[in-house]
Amino acid sequence: MQITHPKSITKYGSLFGLLVIVIFAAIFRFWNLGTAPKGLLIDEASFGYIAKSLAETGKDEHGVSYPIVFEAFGDQKMPLQAYLLTPIIKVFGMNNVTVRSVSAVAGVMIVIGIYLLVSLTFTSRWGLLAAGITAVSPWSFYLSRFAWESNVALCLFIFGLYFLFRSFKYRSLSCAWLMMIMWALTWYTYIAYRPITGLLGVVFVLLAYRQKLFSIKKLLLLCVVALVLVIPLFVSSARDANTARLNQLGSQNNTGMVMRIDEKRAYCSSHASRLWCFAAWNKPILLIDTYAKRVMRTYSFDYLFAPMTGNLLFATVDNGEFVEVLAPLLYVGIAVAIYQLIRKSKNPLSLWVCVGIVVSILPAIYVGDMHRVRGSALYPFLILSMIWGAASIWSHLVNRWQKAAISALFIGFFIVQTYVYLMNWFTVHVDQYDFKFDGFVAPLMQYLGKRSEDSRVYIKPFTSDPILTYGYYNDVDPKIYQSEVVYGKREADGFRHAIQLGNIFVSELSPGAIGCENKQHRGPLLYVTNIKESPDAIYTVKSTDGVHSLAFVYDVRSFTPDATCEK
Numbered sequence: 001m002q003i004t005h006p007k008s009i010t011k012y013g014s015l016f017g018l019l020v021i022v023i024f025a026a027i028f029r030f031w032n033l034g035t036a037p038k039g040l041l042i043d044e045a046s047f048g049y050i051a052k053s054l055a056e057t058g059k060d061e062h063g064v065s066y067p068i069v070f071e072a073f074g075d076q077k078m079p080l081q082a083y084l085l086t087p088i089i090k091v092f093g094m095n096n097v098t099v100r101s102v103s104a105v106a107g108v109m110i111v112i113g114i115y116l117l118v119s120l121t122f123t124s125r126w127g128l129l130a131a132g133i134t135a136v137s138p139w140s141f142y143l144s145r146f147a148w149e150s151n152v153a154l155c156l157f158i159f160g161l162y163f164l165f166r167s168f169k170y171r172s173l174s175c176a177w178l179m180m181i182m183w184a185l186t187w188y189t190y191i192a193y194r195p196i197t198g199l200l201g202v203v204f205v206l207l208a209y210r211q212k213l214f215s216i217k218k219l220l221l222l223c224v225v226a227l228v229l230v231i232p233l234f235v236s237s238a239r240d241a242n243t244a245r246l247n248q249l250g251s252q253n254n255t256g257m258v259m260r261i262d263e264k265r266a267y268c269s270s271h272a273s274r275l276w277c278f279a280a281w282n283k284p285i286l287l288i289d290t291y292a293k294r295v296m297r298t299y300s301f302d303y304l305f306a307p308m309t310g311n312l313l314f315a316t317v318d319n320g321e322f323v324e325v326l327a328p329l330l331y332v333g334i335a336v337a338i339y340q341l342i343r344k345s346k347n348p349l350s351l352w353v354c355v356g357i358v359v360s361i362l363p364a365i366y367v368g369d370m371h372r373v374r375g376s377a378l379y380p381f382l383i384l385s386m387i388w389g390a391a392s393i394w395s396h397l398v399n400r401w402q403k404a405a406i407s408a409l410f411i412g413f414f415i416v417q418t419y420v421y422l423m424n425w426f427t428v429h430v431d432q433y434d435f436k437f438d439g440f441v442a443p444l445m446q447y448l449g450k451r452s453e454d455s456r457v458y459i460k461p462f463t464s465d466p467i468l469t470y471g472y473y474n475d476v477d478p479k480i481y482q483s484e485v486v487y488g489k490r491e492a493d494g495f496r497h498a499i500q501l502g503n504i505f506v507s508e509l510s511p512g513a514i515g516c517e518n519k520q521h522r523g524p525l526l527y528v529t530n531i532k533e534s535p536d537a538i539y540t541v542k543s544t545d546g547v548h549s550l551a552f553v554y555d556v557r558s559f560t561p562d563a564t565c566e567k
Contacts, residue, residue, distance in 0.1 A: 014124035018115050018131060025111045025135035028422065029104040029144040034096035036145070037430040038544075039439035042464035044147040045472040046072045048099035051085035053478035061468075063482040068232050073465050074495035080188040081149040094475065100147045106155040107144025111135050113158035117380060118387050120165050121349055126387045133386065136418045139321040139372050139379060141425075153190035154376040156182045157197070161352075161380055164204060168348060171213055179204075180222055184229040192363035196377045199359045201226065207348075261286060294365040298378070299334075299357075301327055303370065318424055321372065323417035325410060326386055333389030349384070356381035431544040438463065440541040440550040442473050447539055447553065448504070448528070449474035455524035456503045458514050458556070462530040466506050467498035476501070515556045516565035525556040534558065 040048070050070050053061050060070050060082075070077040084102045092098045114134045119127030134140050143151040160182035167175035183201065186193035205223065208214055214222075261281045268277035297303050305320040305327045322330075334357065340350035357378065364375035397403045430437065441463055448457050448470065459466045471481050486500035499506045509517065511527045518525055527533075530551055539553035 014119075014128060017128045018112070021115075021128065021131045021135050022108060022111055025131075026108050028136065028141060029107045032426065033100050033104055033145065036426055037434060037437035037439060038096070039434060039437035039441060040096055040099065040469075040472070041146060041438060042073075042469065043075075043077075044096075044099055045469050046077065046465075047082055047085060047147050047149075048089065048094050049468060049472050049478075049481075050077070050082045051089045051099075052094045053482070054082065054086045055090035057478050057482065059478075059482060061471075061478065061481055061485070068235065071496075073468065073497050074490065074493075076494075078149060078187075078189050078191060080185060081147070081152055084152070085147075094472070100145065103147050103149075103151045104144050106152045107140060109155045110140060110144075110151075110158055113155060113162060114380065114383055117158060117162045117165065118384065120162060120169065121384065122387055122391060126391060129390065130383050130387050133322070133326065134383065136422065137322050138319050138421055139376075141422075143372055143376060148373055149190045150192070150373045150376045153186045153193045154379060156186045156189065157193060157377055158380050160186070160197070164200075165352075168207075168211075168213065173214055173218060176204075176208075176214070176222060177225075180226050181229070184226055187230045187233060190376075192374050193377060195363055196360055199362075200355070203355055207351075258283075291365055294369055295361065298361055298365065298370040298375070304330070304382075319421045322382075323414060323421065325413040325417060329386040329389035329393070330382060331389070332392055333385035333387065336388055336392050337385060349388070353381055353384055353388070357385070434544045435548065435550055438469075439544060441469050444528070444539075444541045444551045444553075445470045445473035447541075448526070451524065451526060452502070452504060455526050456505070456518060456521055457526045457528065458505045458507045458509065460508065460527075460529040460531075461497075461506050462551075465497050466528075467501045467504060470501065470504055511554060511556050511559040515559060518556070519565065527554045527556045527559075528552070529554070 050060050050072065053059060054066070059065050060067055062071055064071070068079055070079065070082060081102060085099065088098050088101055111131050111134045115124075115127040115131035117127075118130035143154065160179045163175040163179035163182065166172055167179060180201070183193075183197040186197055205219055208219055209216070261283065264281040265274075265277045268280065303320065305322055305324045307318045307320065334353075337350045337353040340347055341354050360377040360381055361370060361375055364370050364378075367374060393406070394403065397406060434440070445466075448459075451457070452474075463469065467485065470476070481501065484502055485498045487496050488499040488506075490496040497506070507514070511533060514525065514527055526538075528551065532549065532552055533554060536554065536558045537552040538555055540549050541551040542549055
């Protein structure tokens with residue numbers, strides 16, 4: 001009779017447990033992927049149409065052949081996600097499911113990556129707990145339901161961390177190469193990961209040199225190859241992308257900050273000398289105060305665990321980034337990591353967790369308040385902290401009855417809170433707040449597509465890039481789009497949107513002015529807006545619950561044209 005070794009049982013049991021978790025993660029990420037939410041965000045539509053254009057013509061919607069960076073509507077999109085989508089859309093066509101499929105697959109891979117990362121630094125049992133949390137946590141689940149390139153970058157980043165830890169644990173140069181490749185790919189995926197992987201890469205090189213992990217020659221070669229891999233992003237055709245988002249969103253360009261300082265000084269100067277007023281309110285002080293508040297909010301219970309009250313595009317009412325029962329694990333884990341770092345523990349995890357929770361949030365808080373997309377790199381460090389907290393609490397429980405009771409309470413609360421979250425997402429949130437996900441845009445654009453052959457359509461720009469979304473929802477031939485689209489002037493922040501495609505126009509003109517401008521046009525003349533101009537709308541798009549009217553289509557000739565039309 002063959003006797004099975006206990007370690008083999010543990011190994012196969014862990015793999016079976018991981019398989020079950022991965023199956024559930026895949027179900028949650030692909031279930032109703034195209035309809036929950038049914039609306040497609042503008043960035044998703046943009047990636048979808050870029051991929052369609054590449055698949056059919058080898059060019060983006062601007063007619064540029066296989067660019068390194070996609071101009072899109074001026075936001076300079078990174079290339080990896082678009083190129084990953086291209087063969088999928090080539091085979092299965094362009095629709096909400098195919099556009100979101102890459103992110104959904106990345107979400108499943110993230111569960112596996114977290115398991116490997118935690119199993120390497122703790123044990124496989126703790127790895128299963130981390131994978132289970134990741135499979136159903138609001139943060140990871142939410143990112144996987146949209147075609148956000150941030151989720152693909154997070155997947156690469158986590159596997160890069162895994163190979164980083166393996167390189168130290170086993171003194172493996174091949175793992176160091178894999179880490180470097182994974183992190184280099186994040187530079188082609190989401191721009192926020194560039195400073196993060198760059199700084200962590202410097203820490204890796206310094207530690208590897210200090211611990212004599214590899215020879216100086218091998219470390220220099222790693223650095224040189226890493227630079228070679230990212231050099232294409234700094235050629236002239238791609239260079240604008242390196243600063244575009246900072247110019248559009250960075251705190252340094254916040255005119256409101258200057259106005260706020262001036263206002264405070266004006267009030268202050270009537271009560272105190274200008275010297276004291278200028279010392280209290282100036283840009284450095286305000287920046288320090290702003291960033292300090294953003295950091296504190298990032299790690300606050302209100303942000304990570306309490307019900308959200310902010311931007312519902314990046315949050316779900318009644319839930320934070322994680323279910324509340326995980327809060328003690330996180331804060332205990334962070335405290336343990338900081339304590340061990342101060343005590344100069346030989347455990348390298350304390351250094352990486354402490355450095356990671358600081359470095360990973362820098363790009364996000366520079367731009368604004370923390371949210372799931374820009375701050376996704378923080379996720380693995382929070383998970384590592386939670387597991388460290390759980391392991392520390394577990395080690396202080398003195399008998400099996402305490403462990404059984406605590407485990408039962410934790411599992412019970414976790415299951416209930418997770419169940420409520422998922423039910424809320426699939427049955428309430430995406431319908432109740434469908435206007436946040438542009439749920440009305442699809443039926444509106446599809447209606448206009450049916451009327452556009454014999455009509456001139458004027459769309460008030462109340463949605464993001466109406467021409468692009470029209471092209472997406474009506475499956476416009478990319479060759480037609482490339483040759484006929486007309487773009488408006490580039491805005492001060494770098495954005496540039498399409499304003500005409502054939503007989504579809506984006507315009508701020510009033511219905512009367514449109515009528516005057518098109519007096520010679522004998523066909524239907526349509527005006528699209530989100531404001532109820534009259535009770536005579538020929539088409540109205542309502543919210544999913546039927547309560548709110550979100551868009552109206554009017555026949556311009558139902559309005560009385562201005563009597564002062566120019567001859």
